[in-house]
Amino acid sequence: MVRGTDASIRLLKAVEQGMDNYRILEEWGPGTFGDACLVEELKGNTQYVIKKVECMDEREANLAAGEAAPLLRLRHPNICAYREFFVTWDNKISALFFCLATDYCAHGDVAAMVRRNRQRVQNTEEKVIQVLLGQSINALIYIHQQNLLHRNLKPSNIFLKDESTFLIGDLLPERLLSDEMRIEKRLGDEWRLWAAPEAMTLTYSEKSDVWSLGCVLLEVMSCSLYTGEMVASLLREIRAEPLCVGKLVPTLQAIGGYPAGLCQLLPLMLQIEPEKRCTAIELVGVPYVKQCLALIGSTLSGQKKTLPSGAIAELEEAGVEKTLEFMQRHSDFEDAQTAAISHLSAYARHPDGLGHIEEIIALVVQAMRLHCSSLDILLDGSKLLQDLLTQALEHGYEGESFTSNDLVVTLVAAARSFPHNMSLLSVIYRVIIILCTNEAATEMLGKAGFLEGVAKIMGRVLQSREMCVSCCRLLWSIGTAEGSPQRVWLELAAPRILPLLSGYMGDPPVVEVACGALWIMCLKGCVAESDTV
The missing domain is CATH 1.10.510.10 (Transferase(Phosphotransferase) domain 1)
Structure with missing residues (x-):
């Protein structure tokens, strides 16, 4: 059985234990995708709806389970949340079912x-x-x-x-x-x-x-x-x-x-x-x-909620734990999130920061997602993420943060929200470079379309030295990531490298990183003869 709060997602194959945790109250019969029933949890007496979708075989059930994992993480006031999923075998009809338990809404639809x-x-x-x-x-x-x-x-x-x-x-x-x-x-x-x-x-x-x-x-x-x-x-x-x-x-x-x-x-x-x-x-x-x-x-309406005067003052003496509690209490308030992120930045290279890295990253990502139109939160949040992940890398820490789909998706969304803000893009790229040390994160970035965007953006950022450096370093990271589908993205970016080099021939640091990116592209066989003309 898989719950949204589990640290790791696992699938219980062909067992009936999942349904044994519930008491069936009503059978609603066939729906669009299968049977549905109203159930009550045996331990907590909470009511849920369980949908049963017939699968062709165990392979399909496993694939569905893998794709369902992100659905368990959805937490939004206007989304009917999934609580768990499991696979069960129905002996009566010899069929395998993929089951999802979701919140029950008694007021209809x-x-x-x-x-x-x-x-x-x-x-x-x-x-x-x-x-x-x-x-x-x-x-x-x-x-x-x-x-x-x-x-x-x-x-x-x-x-x-x-x-x-x-x-x-x-x-x-x-x-x-x-x-x-x-x-x-x-x-x-x-x-x-x-x-x-x-x-x-x-x-x-x-x-x-x-x-x-x-x-x-x-x-x-x-x-x-x-x-x-x-x-x-x-x-x-x-x-x-x-x-x-x-x-x-x-x-x-x-x-x-x-x-x-x-x-x-x-x-x-x-x-x-x-x-x-x-x-x-x-x-x-x-x-x-x-x-x-x-x-x-x-x-999203543009009308910002603000905390009462003096409420932010409680952060002045707050440590990491109190600051995280403050962020959770006031997640809807942009000024509260801005102040909390600023306060946490002082702990980015402090032992307390590393000790709470998962909680800090989760709440910073939440703030960036909820306040996606706030450039200040996106920029300050990205800087804090960069500092935290750098600290984690230096200490050999590789927790869930490096493979967090929420983190990857939020960074990609932030980059797309402000595609012409070079300061924000440069910081996001530096965070991505750190994430590319992890194979799973690199794969997620590819699926999210971010790596393709790197090749496209290189054509219009030649005037920004900082962005050129970030792009070249990112291409190096992509090229050296084991097991990633890097060839596709490197081939797209290859034609952009020579114009970049010719524009910065008098700038040794830029030439160095650009040559490094070009070398890894050549090593991977991603540079065509036409790219060097």
């Missing part, structure tokens, strides 16, 4: 809310839509920052924790959503209603989730105007006809009574071509979405 409003022929209140939209966008941005996708967002997968809190749920391992035959068997026509056009060929991106959220938004806005069958027909038309969604806007404004700002979100989210469709983070720049985010108190 958005699909049920829509049905109630449709039966009463009444509009969904605009404030309810604003809360739903703000919390869903907030959650999607967080999911995407973790380098994950939902792939199956629809009204029945957005739950109500209470009257004013929506939770996105039913995130599944990619393995269970990547086979066309099983998609047809498990999802059928209903899935097609909410899935983006490109998803029909099992091609997914962050924008695929935005399309699905746009479909949910249309469903919620049309309760008094259309039946369920009519909405289904509309969604099919929108997927086939680019101009269809634009024609809906006047109707939703005039008859539905919704403001123009809300109605005009639909064409932004329901563009057939992904290139023309907004990402979740791009929606944050839309004024109406900013209002929704401000309503729910999200820092």
